Structure formats: structure tokens, C-alpha cells
Amino acid sequence: MSSGKFRQILGLVLLASLACANYSCTVAASNEEFFGSTTPPPRNIFRYVSGDEPESLDPAISNGQPEARLYMALFEGLVEYNPKTLEPEPALAERWHINNDSSEYTFHLRTTGRWSNGDPIDANDFVYTFRRNLSKATASRNAYLMAYIKYAQAYNQQQVFVRDPKTGEFLLARDLDAGFPPEPLSSSPIDPAKSEYQPDPKDTTPDQDSAFHQQMHTATRLTLPGDEKSRNKRLDANAKLKAAVAGKEFVPVKAEDIGVEAPDNYTVRISLVQPAPFFLGLLAHQVFRVVPRKTVEQFGTKWALAEHIVSCGPFKVKMWKPYDQLVLERDPMYWDAEHVGLDELYFYPVLDNSTVMNMYKVGELDAMYNHAVPNAWLHIMRSKKDYMERAEAAIDFLIINTTKPPLDNPKVRRAFNASIDKVAYAEWRRIVKPLTAFTPEGIFAGYEQPKGAAFNPAEARKLLGEAGYPVIQNSDGSFSCPTFPVDQVEFIYNSQQANKAVVEWMQAQWKQNLGITVGLRNMEWKTFLEAKEKLDFKGFARGSWGADYMDPFTFLSLFYTGGESGTGWQDPKYITMLDEANRTLDPKQRYHLLAKAEEYLIENQPIIPLDSPSVNWMKKPYVKGMYPNPGSLYPWKYLYIERDRAKWDYGTPSLDAE
Amino acid sequence: MLRFIVRRLLITIPTILVVISITWVLIKLAPGNFYSGEKPLPPAIEKNIREKYGLDKPWYQQYGKTMWGIIRLDFGTSLKYQGQSVNTIIKRSLPVSAAVGILAYLLALVVGVTAGSIAALKQNTKWDYGSMALAMLGISIPNFVLGPILVLIFSLTLYWLPPSRWEGFPSWNLVLPVLTLSAIYMAYIARLTRAGMLEVLRSDYIRTARAKGLSERDVVIRHALRGGLMPVISYTGPALAFLLTGTVVVERIFALPGLGNYFIQASLNRDEPLIIGIVAFIAIVLLLMNLLVDIAYAYLDPRVRY
Numbered sequence: 034m035s036s037g038k039f040r041q042i043l044g045l046v047l048l049a050s051l052a053c054a055n056y057s058c059t060v061a062a063s064n065e066e067f068f069g070s071t072t073p074p075p076r077n078i079f080r081y082v083s084g085d086e087p088e089s090l091d092p093a094i095s096n097g098q099p100e101a102r103l104y105m106a107l108f109e110g111l112v113e114y115n116p117k118t119l120e121p122e123p124a125l126a127e128r129w130h131i132n133n134d135s136s137e138y139t140f141h142l143r144t145t146g147r148w149s150n151g152d153p154i155d156a157n158d159f160v161y162t163f164r165r166n167l168s169k170a171t172a173s174r175n176a177y178l179m180a181y182i183k184y185a186q187a188y189n190q191q192q193v194f195v196r197d198p199k200t201g202e203f204l205l206a207r208d209l210d211a212g213f214p215p216e217p218l219s220s221s222p223i224d225p226a227k228s229e230y231q232p233d234p235k236d237t238t239p240d241q242d243s244a245f246h247q248q249m250h251t252a253t254r255l256t257l258p259g260d261e262k263s264r265n266k267r268l269d270a271n272a273k274l275k276a277a278v279a280g281k282e283f284v285p286v287k288a289e290d291i292g293v294e295a296p297d298n299y300t301v302r303i304s305l306v307q308p309a310p311f312f313l314g315l316l317a318h319q320v321f322r323v324v325p326r327k328t329v330e331q332f333g334t335k336w337a338l339a340e341h342i343v344s345c346g347p348f349k350v351k352m353w354k355p356y357d358q359l360v361l362e363r364d365p366m367y368w369d370a371e372h373v374g375l376d377e378l379y380f381y382p383v384l385d386n387s388t389v390m391n392m393y394k395v396g397e398l399d400a401m402y403n404h405a406v407p408n409a410w411l412h413i414m415r416s417k418k419d420y421m422e423r424a425e426a427a428i429d430f431l432i433i434n435t436t437k438p439p440l441d442n443p444k445v446r447r448a449f450n451a452s453i454d455k456v457a458y459a460e461w462r463r464i465v466k467p468l469t470a471f472t473p474e475g476i477f478a479g480y481e482q483p484k485g486a487a488f489n490p491a492e493a494r495k496l497l498g499e500a501g502y503p504v505i506q507n508s509d510g511s512f513s514c515p516t517f518p519v520d521q522v523e524f525i526y527n528s529q530q531a532n533k534a535v536v537e538w539m540q541a542q543w544k545q546n547l548g549i550t551v552g553l554r555n556m557e558w559k560t561f562l563e564a565k566e567k568l569d570f571k572g573f574a575r576g577s578w579g580a581d582y583m584d585p586f587t588f589l590s591l592f593y594t595g596g597e598s599g600t601g602w603q604d605p606k607y608i609t610m611l612d613e614a615n616r617t618l619d620p621k622q623r624y625h626l627l628a629k630a631e632e633y634l635i636e637n638q639p640i641i642p643l644d645s646p647s648v649n650w651m652k653k654p655y656v657k658g659m660y661p662n663p664g665s666l667y668p669w670k671y672l673y674i675e676r677d678r679a680k681w682d683y684g685t686p687s688l689d690a691e
Numbered sequence: 692m693l694r695f696i697v698r699r700l701l702i703t704i705p706t707i708l709v710v711i712s713i714t715w716v717l718i719k720l721a722p723g724n725f726y727s728g729e730k731p732l733p734p735a736i737e738k739n740i741r742e743k744y745g746l747d748k749p750w751y752q753q754y755g756k757t758m759w760g761i762i763r764l765d766f767g768t769s770l771k772y773q774g775q776s777v778n779t780i781i782k783r784s785l786p787v788s789a790a791v792g793i794l795a796y797l798l799a800l801v802v803g804v805t806a807g808s809i810a811a812l813k814q815n816t817k818w819d820y821g822s823m824a825l826a827m828l829g830i831s832i833p834n835f836v837l838g839p840i841l842v843l844i845f846s847l848t849l850y851w852l853p854p855s856r857w858e859g860f861p862s863w864n865l866v867l868p869v870l871t872l873s874a875i876y877m878a879y880i881a882r883l884t885r886a887g888m889l890e891v892l893r894s895d896y897i898r899t900a901r902a903k904g905l906s907e908r909d910v911v912i913r914h915a916l917r918g919g920l921m922p923v924i925s926y927t928g929p930a931l932a933f934l935l936t937g938t939v940v941v942e943r944i945f946a947l948p949g950l951g952n953y954f955i956q957a958s959l960n961r962d963e964p965l966i967i968g969i970v971a972f973i974a975i976v977l978l979l980m981n982l983l984v985d986i987a988y989a990y991l992d993p994r995v996r997y
Binding site: 085086088089091094096097169170172173174176177186189190333334335336337338354355356357358381382383384385387388391392394395397557558559560562563564565566576577578591599 | 730733946959
């Protein structure tokens with residue numbers, strides 16, 4: 034048996050290598066409309082690869098995209114993303130009012146909201162969820178997105194109010210904080226003569242007032258760090274503050290102080306610390322999705338395991354085998370259950386892109402996550418009618434450590450920017466569009482995105498010369514820059530084949546146009562993140578960012594606080610510009626001011642914009658109601674399996690409203 | 692014999708503690724955290740997380756807590772996968788790795804020993820050269836090449852077998868991963884068997900057996916094979932330990948929820964309790980397997996006595 038068997042195996046191996054060699058040609062030459070099987074599943078189910086294994090089914094925990102998609106099936110918030118535009122749509126809240134400066138939001142819940150165990154969902158569940166997700170015990174990574182709510186950040190950071198023990202009055206931020214912006218309407222006394230809200234002809238029932246609401250409408254209190262050491266440091270730095278605090282008592286900010294209340298069982302009122310017109314869109318984010326108080330309190334960190342979880346979305350957990358599959362089924366308790374198109378959703382955590390493509394081809398998957406199509410397969414897949422490609426709300430850029438010379442000089446940074454031919458770069462990458470600014474192109478309608486400096490090697494050399502590093506042209510036409518401290522600059526990136534090619538491309542551009550050879554250093558992912566976070570690198574690092582919500586501010590806010598951008602660049606002027614924009618009520622004017630801030634940002638060049646990528650993934654033609662939207666987030670209830678071939682999607686479905 | 696086993700078991704305990712301590716130090720030295728992501732967290736939020744998971748405590752308290760857990764065989768709760776205990780994760784993923792690993796090893800044993808014996812018995816014939824050439828091929832083709840080739844033929848071209856995923860035991864999904872995994876072991880075992888057999892076939896006691904007039908069948912199966920398999924046995928211990936505890940590449944290619952997959956992800960995620968738990972588990976299995984091999988030696992080889 035043995036030799037015969039071995040001979041067979043040998044035959045197979047030879048056959049395989051031949052097949053391998055021919056494979057790409059055969060696929061390319063075939064005229065199949067779609068990639069692989071197009072037989073719909075026998076039942077109304079949808080099988081999907083969501084990316085990595087989910088960390089947790091608790092929407093407060095993870096900040097990843099694979100999880101964000103799962104949370105959309107299991108949990109709902111006040112609003113939900115539109116499947117095409119990702120703009121907020123009514124979900125558990127059926128209607129809402131926003132006050133005149135977008136600093137207070139009042140939501141009216143539908144009375145038909147139910148948990149998967151049948152209990153009703155009311156406003157108190159939302160108040161609980163907001164408080165819980167901000168608490169220190171939950172330690173949510175997403176808590177920063179809730180910081181626009183009044184006192185939310187202070188509570189999350191365990192800060193204290195300062196109270197006069199004699200009068201019981203609190204010190205106010207505006208009196209002691211020099212840079213404190215004007216109070217928004219939500220913190221100003223209520224004027225009975227004029228309404229804070231625009232009248233709504235469709236809705237005549239007035240929103241209820243409450244003692245808490247009155248309380249919110251007072252000037253913002255001063256908050257100081259809770260631990261004595263950092264508090265004293267802050268007080269020592271500010272003599273006026275120190276004098277004002279003397280003899281006063283410190284009162285910890287409690288969960289009940291956060292600007293969220295339930296004036297009645299089906300109304301949620303949110304008071305913000307600043308005007309935030311983008312806040313409604315932000316509310317669809319996972320961290321604002323409501324969680325079941327009873328279950329969370331009963332099971333603690335284990336509440337979101339399959340055996341305990343109680344959910345409120347269109348689907349509920351049927352079975353969860355980690356690293357294998359997560360099966361969700363239609364939840365009959367869901368308020369809109371009759372419009373849910375699928376009976377079951379299967380999520381497979383698969384990490385290997387070619388495995389994903391294989392499963393898709395043989396028909397074990399009905400769609401795959403964004404960017405699962407390997408770059409090398411693009412030319413084949415682009416001819417298929419089940420391939421999806423559209424603009425993505427994301428950007429790729431180079432992070433510059435602006436704290437170390439020579440890149441602390443904006444001229445040097447600008448020189449490095451102007452010496453990269455981004456148009457050629459985008460052509461080479463095939464799946465991206467060149468980018469000169471810090472927001473993705475064509476995503477935010479009506480936003481006049483500023484144009485950054487174009488590719489101009491001569492200008493780049495001039496800038497470098499002005500910065501004290503003259504570029505010399507050699508006799509053979511190449512350039513060199515002998516005075517530039519090459520050993521002070523390097524380019525770090527996380528080890529991944531695709532990244533390596535990208536950084537080598539940049540390296541070649543700088544070599545060619547400036548005569549500077551920047552050293553490359555690859556790092557394991559977490560090591561890379563740490564180096565970036567601690568500014569423990571000299572020169573450049575690869576960076577990318579995807580939108581948390583559909584507003585340019587989600588990108589521009591990366592530089593709102595210093596540590597988070599990885600560049601060390603922080604400019605009070607830029608922050609003032611953003612604040613001013615967000616205080617502007619007219620949306621058009623606000624966009625205009627945001628664009629001005631973006632222009633200021635790219636002038637200072639703490640980053641080098643590279644490209645805005647495209648979403649690229651595939652779905653079988655019989656999957657309907659799923660759209661290649663810019664955030665790759667899909668409200669699952671709209672999906673259904675179409676068995677009539679005439680109604681299939683042939684090509685990318687349109688994102689225009691029907 | 693009993694004394695030998697007890698002594699070996701006693702040595703096992705400090706060995707495992709040393710292995711775990713080294714792992715613990717390596718994790719602490721590695722940059723990055725389980726919670727770090729593309730966008731750095733604001734310091735205040737990072738502080739909340741570190742306090743929640745006790746990462747702000749002095750190192751000796753953290754080390755003590757880990758060690759105390761190991762001694763009670765409680766590996767704690769995963770940092771990354773909230774609420775999931777490491778013991779549950781091991782219990783859940785071990786059967787997957789074990790099923791694939793044991794099947795692959797059995798297949799490798801049957802094919803490898805047969806091929807190796809025939810090669811030895813028919814030394815320097817086309818049978819010998821043929822099977823050894825194949826064995827060389829098996830050793831040289833890495834499983835990340837073999838796996839995709841098998842998928843290409845049997846799943847994507849012929850549509851006979853599923854390309855990946857775990858569907859329980861037994862199922863057709865097992866065929867390709869088992870084949871992929873066993874190839875290299877098959878090849879090793881064939882070569883080890885051949886070498887062992889060749890040595891034994893030339894030894895005096897085989898000559899004696901033949902001189903006594905035993906049939907060739909008896910000589911080969913009862914006498915030669917028993918001695919010739921000794922190298923295979925000593926190879927079985929560590930091989931089986933690694934097969935049982937998962938093989939990263941095959942589990943990744945075929946998207947199997949096995950221990951190997953968890954191990955690599957845990958390291959990339961800096962999931963300290965999970966890494967420590969899996970390392971401890973692999974160490975225990977490895978040491979036990981080696982002990983079993985030594986015991987098996989005593990039974991199989993009359994020359995070995997403890």
C-alpha cells in the first residue's frame with residue numbers, strides 16, 4: 034500500500050503545483066459574472082466573516098470594528114445608522130428635539146421597546162447605561178466619546194467639585210478657569226419668555242421640566258482632580274485658584290451628577306457641556322447602546338457571555354462558540370421584529386484573508402468584512418458583479434514626532450510632505466485616492482475640504498534649504514543633502530507585508546527628491562503602538578483613522594488633546610478654532626470654520642496625509658439591503674435573501690436614497 | 692519503577708514554575724498592552740483600565756497573584772476576552788486541537804511506519820528511494836504551502852471538501868487539516884523507522900532469530916519492528932504534546948478554534964493570564980508525555996531498566 038499511496042500523493046502534489054501555476058490565468062480568463070457559487074442558502078440566514086474574534090458582547094467594552102458590527106445586531110441605542118448614509122435614524126427613540134445651540138437633546142422613546150427577556154425598555158435604562166459606561170468600574174475605552182455630556186468626564190476621571198461649607202455654593206469654572214468658553218444654553222438659566230427649542234409643529238406636547246433640569250441650567254461647576262497629588266500640582270500652578278479653593282471642601286462628582294436624566298419613563302434628556310451639533314450622529318456609536326441593568330448587576334463582567342446575555346437589538350444570541358462561530362437569531366421581542374428580514378446571522382471569526390476568499394467562493398459565506406479582498410486579487414475581483422468598492426470614511430497618513438529635531442521645524446515637515454508624489458502613490462496602491470488634507474474626500478456633503486500642498490520637489494528642496502539643510506544636485510542629476518542629520522530620523526511601521534511596500538515607496542520618494550535616505554524599522558503591532566503612544570520614535574510612523582461618526586470633527590478631534598495623535602503637536606489656536614466652529618449654529622458656517630481649522634492643521638503639518646482608502650469587499654448578489662457605506666457598518670435588520678434572480682444586485686448597489 | 696515515576700513528577704513541578712516565571716517576565720518586558728489600539732487612549736481612561744485589572748499594583752503583588760493561581764490550577768480570567776476564564780478557554784479549545792492532532796499523528800504513524808519498514812527491508816531498491824524521496828518532500832514542503840494547495844484542489848476546484856472551519860467531530864472538515872498536519876510527521880516517522888530498522892536488522896539478535904528458523908514475518912514484526920521503533924517512540928512524546936496543544940499555522944489556515952490559534956492571538960493581544968495559562972498547560976502536557984515515553988521505553992526495550 035505504502036508506495037502506491039506515496040505515488041498518489043506525489044501525483045497530487047505535482048498536479049497541485051501545476052494547478053497553482055495556472056490558477057490566476059484561469060480565473061482571470063473566466064467570464065463568470067460573480068466570484069464562485071451564487072446559490073442562496075436554503076433558509077433565511079446570512080453568513081459573514083466579521084474579522085477578529087469579538088472581545089466581548091458588552092457594547093461598553095470594545096472599540097473595534099468587528100465588535101461594532103456585532104453590537105449593531107444585539108443592541109440598539111436612541112438612534113441607529115442609516116444603512117446607506119450612516120446618518121442617525123430613529124431607533125429606540127422615535128423622535129427628539131435639539132435645543133437652539135445643540136447643547137441639550139431631548140429624546141422621546143417608543144413605548145414598544147423590549148429586552149430579549151420581554152421586560153420593557155424605558156428611559157431609566159438609558160440613564161443607567163450612560164452612568165455605567167462612564168464609571169471607573171466599567172473602565173470603558175470608549176468613555177472619551179461621552180465626554181461632551183456635562184460632568185461626564187469629571188465623573189469618569191473621579192474628579193471633585195469645590196464647595197463652600199458655609200454657603201453650600203459650588204465654585205464655578207468660568208470664574209476661575211481663564212480659558213473657559215462662554216456657557217452654552219444648557220448651562221444658562223432658563224428664560225421662561227422664550228423657548229430654548231424651535232417650535233415643532235408635529236409635536237405639541239411640551240417636554241417636562243424637572244429639578245434636575247433646573248440644576249443643569251446653572252453655570253458649570255469647577256472640577257478638580259480627585260487625587261490629592263495631581264490636585265495640588267494644579268493648585269500650585271495657579272495662585273488665584275489656590276486662594277479660591279482655600280477653606281473649601283471637595284465633593285466627589287457622582288454618577289447622579291452627569292447630565293443625563295429621565296424626566297418621565299419615556300423621555301431621556303441629555304445636557305452637554307458644550308454645543309455639539311455632531312452629537313446626534315455620535316449617539317449611534319456602540320458606547321451609547323442601552324444595556325440591561327438587572328443582568329449586568331447580577332452577573333458582573335460575565336453578563337455578556339452567551340449563557341447570561343440579555344439584548345435589545347433585532348437579533349439575540351442563539352449560540353456562541355468563541356473563535357468558531359457566533360449565531361444570532363431573530364428576536365421576537367424586538368419592537369420592529371416584523372421588518373427584520375433574516376432568521377439567523379452567522380458570524381465567523383476568520384483572520385486569514387485567503388481563507389475568507391475561499392469560503393466565499395465555495396458559498397460558505399454570503400459576504401465578507403471590509404478590506405478582506407487581497408490587493409493582488411483586485412484586478413480579477415473588479416470585473417465581478419458581487420465586488421463592492423466605494424469611498425470610505427477613513428484616512429491614511431504619516432505621523433511625525435514633532436518634538437524632536439530636525440522635524441520640530443515645520444519647514445522640514447513641509448519639505449517631506451511636498452516631496453511625496455501622492456497621485457503616483459495612489460495609482461500604485463490601486464485601491465486608494467490621493468489625499469492632501471486630514472479628512473477623507475467626498476464623504477461629508479457640503480464640507481469644503483481644504484487643499485494641502487501639492488507634490489512639488491523643487492519647493493521641497495527650497496524649504497529644506499531654508500531650514501538649514503541645503504540640497505545639492507550631483508553631477509549625475511541625483512540629489513543629496515549632506516548636512517541633514519539622517520541618524521535623527523527613521524520611519525517605523527508595524528510588520529505586515531503591505532506596510533513594508535508602502536514605507537519603502539516613501540523612502541524611495543525622499544531619496545529621489547531630497548537625497549535623504551530615511552532608515553526603516555519594522556515593529557510588532559503592539560510594540561509599534563507603544564512607541565507611537567509614548568512618542569518613543571524619531572521621525573515618522575504609519576497612521577490611519579476611521580470615522581467614529583459622520584462629521585469631519587471625528588478626524589479633526591484627533592489633535593484636540595495632545596497625547597492622542599502620536600505627534601506631540603498641540604496648538605491652543607487650533608483648539609480655539611475647533612471650539613468656535615462647534616459653537617456655531619449654522620451648519621454651513623460651522624463646516625466652513627472646521628475647514629479653516631483643518632487648513633491650519635495641515636499648514637502646521639504634524640502629519641503627512643497620504644490617501645483616503647476605499648471600502649472593498651464582496652457580497653453575494655442575493656444579499657439585499659446591505660450597502661457599501663463609508664463606515665462599513667450595517668444595520669442588520671434591513672438585510673434579506675432575495676431568491677428571485679431578476680431582483681438581485683448586479684454590481685454595487687446605489688447609496689442614493691430611494 | 693514507581694520511585695522513578697514519583698521522582699520525575701516531583702521534578703516536573705519546579706520545572707513548570709520556572710517556565711511560568713520566565714514567561715511572566717517576558718510578558719512584562721514586552722511593550723504594549725492588551726487595550727492599546729490604533730488611537731491612543733486618553734491617560735485618564737488608561738488609568739481606569741489599569742486599576743480595574745490590577746495592572747497598577749507593584750510587580751511582586753502581580754507575580755504573587757499569578758503564581759498563587761497557578762498553584763491552585765486556576766489560571767484566572769482573560770484580559771482581552773472579558774469574563775471568559777482561561778480554564779474554560781483551554782477546556783473548549785483543547786478537544787479541537789487534540790482531535791486534529793491525534794488523527795494526524797495516527798495517520799502519520801500508520802503511513803510512516805509502513806513506508807519506513809518497507810524502505811528498510813528493501814534497502815537500495817526503487818521502493819526505498821521512492822519512499823525516502825517522498826519523505827524528503829514531506830519534510831521540505833511547509834504546511835502553509837501544502838494546506839492552501841490541498842484547499843485549491845479539493846475545495847476550490849473539485850468542490851469535494853469544505854475549505855475551512857470546525858464542524859465538530861467527525862466531519863468532512865477534518866480531512867484537509869489532518870492531511871496537511873500529518874505530512875511532515877509522516878515523513879519524519881518514515882525516516883526514523885527506516886533508520887531504526889536498518890540498525891536493528893543488522894544486529895545479532897535478528898541474526899539469531901533468523902538462525903533459529905523463524906519466518907521472515909515473525910522476524911520483522913515481532914523482533915525487528917519492536918527495536919526499530921524505539922526512535923519513533925521517543926519522537927512521539929514531544930510530537931504528540933505539540934500536536935495536542937495545537938499547531939498555529941494549520942489552525943489559522945483552516946480557521947479552527949484550537950489552542951494554537953488562541954496561543955498566538957493571546958501573545959499578539961498581550962493577554963497575560965491566557966498566555967500564562969496556555970504555556971503552563973503546554974509545559975505540563977509536554978513533561979507528562981516525556982514521562983510516558985520513558986515508561987513506554989521500559990516496557991518495549993528489555994535493555995532499559997529504571
